[in-house]
Amino acid sequence: MSETSTEAAAELSVAPIEDGDVPVVVALWQRCELTRPWNDPAADIALARRGSNATILIGRDNGAIVATAMVGHEGHRGWVYYVAVDPDHRGKGHGRAIMEAAENWLRQAGMTKLHLLVRPENTKVKAFYESIGYEEQPRVMYAKWLDGRETTP
Numbered sequence: 001m002s003e004t005s006t007e008a009a010a011e012l013s014v015a016p017i018e019d020g021d022v023p024v025v026v027a028l029w030q031r032c033e034l035t036r037p038w039n040d041p042a043a044d045i046a047l048a049r050r051g052s053n054a055t056i057l058i059g060r061d062n063g064a065i066v067a068t069a070m071v072g073h074e075g076h077r078g079w080v081y082y083v084a085v086d087p088d089h090r091g092k093g094h095g096r097a098i099m100e101a102a103e104n105w106l107r108q109a110g111m112t113k114l115h116l117l118v119r120p121e122n123t124k125v126k127a128f129y130e131s132i133g134y135e136e137q138p139r140v141m142y143a144k145w146l147d148g149r150e151t152t153p
């Protein structure tokens with residue numbers, strides 16, 4: 001796996017998700033408080049795996065699933081969602097490593113820029129993204145559910 005700046009960084013082995021990983025990944029996202037009532041995580045995984053423009057990368061430390069990133073593109077920019085490291089395995093460089101794997105996946109898909117969204121209340125994660133080279137960009141995000149639902153928070 002790629003180098004990390006954490007001296008005692010543990011090795012993270014990264015591969016695309018397989019069917020048997022899905023329940024473990026959903027449980028990890030719940031533990032990391034990344035799930036929302038309006039998103040069915042298993043359905044999100046299935047949709048991301050439907051085409052070749054997206055996948056969920058899974059990071060294993062000694063065989064155990066400890067990190068994830070949903071990565072994909074719409075033909076112009078790359079995006080990541082569900083960036084997560086198991087709370088018991090944080091601070092070991094796994095977040096940096098799974099993001100490097102997502103960046104490499106996007107480079108191979110021909111993308112030159114990665115965008116990501118952070119909820120304003122998630123202040124801790126800002127330091128993480130800044131440590132790995134991301135900069136906040138002054139943009140306003142607009143959204144609309146395409147099935148007619150009211151806007152969710």
Ligand SMILES: CC(C)(COP(=O)(O)OP(=O)(O)OC[C@H]1O[C@@H](n2cnc3c(N)ncnc32)[C@H](O)[C@@H]1OP(=O)(O)O)[C@@H](O)C(=O)NCCC(=O)NCCS
Nearest residue numbers: 005032083084085090091092093094095096124127128131
């Ligand atoms: C954010 C998250 C993925 C970081 O994972 P991690 O494995 O602990 O991160 P790493 O060990 O790879 O840290 C990489 C760098 O970020 C910094 N960093 C990570 N978490 C940090 C925090 N909470 N506060 C300050 N800096 C932090 C590290 O110090 C390190 O910096 P350095 O390389 O300059 O020393 C993890 O905390 C997480 O899963 N959080 C909950 C889910 C979440 O909020 N996901 C993002 C949604 S947008």
